[in-house]
Amino acid sequence: MTSAPAPALVLDHRFAHELPELALPWQAREAPDPRLLVLDDRLATDLGLDPAWLRTSDGLGLLTGTRLPDGATPVAQAYSGHQFGGWSPRLGDGRALLLGELVDDAGRVRDLHLKGSGRTPFSRGGDGLAAVGPMLREHVISQAMHALGIPTTRSLAVVATGDVVHRETVLPGAVLARVASSHLRVGTFQYAAATGDVDLLRRLADHAVARHHPDAARAEQPHLALLASVIAAQASLVARWMLVGFVHGVMNTDNTTISGETIDYGPCAFVDAFDPAASFSSIDTEGRYAFGRQPVVLEWNLARFAETLLPLLADDQDAAVALAVAELERFRPLYSAAWTRGMRSKLGLPDTVADDVVSTLANDLLGLLAEHHVDHTSFFRRLGSAARGDAEPARSLVLDLAGFDAWAARWLALSPDAAVMDRTNPVYVPRNHLVEEALDAATDGDLNPLGRLVDAVTAPFDERPGLEAYAEPAPASFGAYRTFCGT
Numbered sequence: 001m002t003s004a005p006a007p008a009l010v011l012d013h014r015f016a017h018e019l020p021e022l023a024l025p026w027q028a029r030e031a032p033d034p035r036l037l038v039l040d041d042r043l044a045t046d047l048g049l050d051p052a053w054l055r056t057s058d059g060l061g062l063l064t065g066t067r068l069p070d071g072a073t074p075v076a077q078a079y080s081g082h083q084f085g086g087w088s089p090r091l092g093d094g095r096a097l098l099l100g101e102l103v104d105d106a107g108r109v110r111d112l113h114l115k116g117s118g119r120t121p122f123s124r125g126g127d128g129l130a131a132v133g134p135m136l137r138e139h140v141i142s143q144a145m146h147a148l149g150i151p152t153t154r155s156l157a158v159v160a161t162g163d164v165v166h167r168e169t170v171l172p173g174a175v176l177a178r179v180a181s182s183h184l185r186v187g188t189f190q191y192a193a194a195t196g197d198v199d200l201l202r203r204l205a206d207h208a209v210a211r212h213h214p215d216a217a218r219a220e221q222p223h224l225a226l227l228a229s230v231i232a233a234q235a236s237l238v239a240r241w242m243l244v245g246f247v248h249g250v251m252n253t254d255n256t257t258i259s260g261e262t263i264d265y266g267p268c269a270f271v272d273a274f275d276p277a278a279s280f281s282s283i284d285t286e287g288r289y290a291f292g293r294q295p296v297v298l299e300w301n302l303a304r305f306a307e308t309l310l311p312l313l314a315d316d317q318d319a320a321v322a323l324a325v326a327e328l329e330r331f332r333p334l335y336s337a338a339w340t341r342g343m344r345s346k347l348g349l350p351d352t353v354a355d356d357v358v359s360t361l362a363n364d365l366l367g368l369l370a371e372h373h374v375d376h377t378s379f380f381r382r383l384g385s386a387a388r389g390d391a392e393p394a395r396s397l398v399l400d401l402a403g404f405d406a407w408a409a410r411w412l413a414l415s416p417d418a419a420v421m422d423r424t425n426p427v428y429v430p431r432n433h434l435v436e437e438a439l440d441a442a443t444d445g446d447l448n449p450l451g452r453l454v455d456a457v458t459a460p461f462d463e464r465p466g467l468e469a470y471a472e473p474a475p476a477s478f479g480a481y482r483t484f485c486g487t
Contacts, residue, residue, distance in 0.1 A: 012208045013072070021201070034061075034159050077093050081186075082253045091187060095126060097117050099113075117175055131172065144460065172443060181259040185258065190308055231331050241262075245291070247270070267483035272431070324347055337355075346362075348419075384418045385416035395401070429460065
């Protein structure tokens with residue numbers, strides 16, 4: 001692989017400069033034999049990066065953090081977190097580095113961040129490495145989420161390193177180059193609050209306001225407005241997850257972002273049969289992060305965020321708590337409104353239909369789907385045909401035909417718009433069995449199944465001949481699905 005002249009690339013270090021207490025300067029591990037597996041050319045161009053240059057040896061050096069422009073100061077970020085409800089005071093980037101910040105073509109600041117780049121002082125005994133499969137999983141799922149219109153971190157590239165990673169077996173190593181609005185988390189605030197340094201906490205809050213919620217700076221109480229903005233962003237985000245059947249799987253406070261973007265695609269999955277109790281993570285033995293519990297868990301995480309801000313909300317503790325509680329009480333109405341808006345579109349219902357009617361109709365339908373283990377994605381996509389006069393494609397998925405017919409009569413009386421439904425209900429999501437097949441093949445060196453899957457899920461609303469297999473649920477032979485943290 002040849003080298004090429006480096007572009008005029010500047011990696012800013014505003015986070016490290018403004019919050020040095022949360023940033024440990026560190027260097028990525030050398031990659032013995034880097035090889036590009038996937039690259040998002042469009043995202044690269046949006047970031048002002050030349051895709052052709054990224055394919056050179058110098059470009060791979062950027063994507064692995066081993067050849068950086070002058071002035072770049074990669075750092076491992078400090079944060080704490082509640083993991084499955086248990087408090088961990090010092091987590092941080094144990095196998096990751098923030099290389100710096102870029103400004104994209106739209107003028108937005110974006111983090112360039114690595115996963116799998118080697119040990120850091122936060123590694124806690126881990127090797128700091130990542131395997132090809134989990135890094136490609138994040139690539140596939142984040143690509144799909146972006147195409148579905150769900151706020152998410154983005155995968156710029158995955159590079160095989162030439163390292164070997166020892167897990168249950170020996171696996172090929174990889175580094176993911178990830179792009180995000182930032183990597184500020186509830187856990188970042190928890191770490192700052194735990195230090196007892198109110199000045200650090202205030203600087204972090206002001207940094208978050210400037211980076212993500214600038215309107216809060218003009219509020220009478222900017223830090224209270226920051227809390228309100230994060231609550232609203234996260235309520236909208238989790239509603240979108242629920243509408244497409246996405247199960248995050250590891251909703252720890254360190255995986256709850258201040259920006260409102262989805263982060264960390266470890267033990268994630270999409271439901272096939274609709275089931276609020278669906279839980280796929282091998283370590284979530286009690287179903288804490290089950291599909292239907294996601295809004296409740298997020299509300300809990302936001303309460304932990306509110307706790308960190310109390311010293312900034314009022315001098316009197318009781319007054320600060322009262323202010324925080326008042327904002328937290330807005331979460332459920334905000335979530336309900338976002339979910340109802342989404343369900344209105346999924347069902348193609350006009351704005352003239354009252355919200356309570358939409359909500360009741362949607363909940364009645366979901367009860368029917370859960371009772372009969374109906375495939376979530378297929379059913380909603382086929383329901384568009386019912387709005388056009390042919391109910392059989394959706395009807396055939398439900399065992400209780402009388403129950404479906406009674407529900408459909410109520411729904412059709414409201415004049416649903418099939419075109420709206422087709423723009424809202426995807427044909428293709430990353431089906432779990434197809435993800436696993438693609439990752440297994442890629443680990444063995446065959447990237448073709450991965451490429452075909454990415455092609456399908458990055459145009460999720462466009463039904464295309466030849467892609468029928470990508471619209472089907474897993475066969476019975478696939479069995480019960482289990483996912484694992486991407487270590």
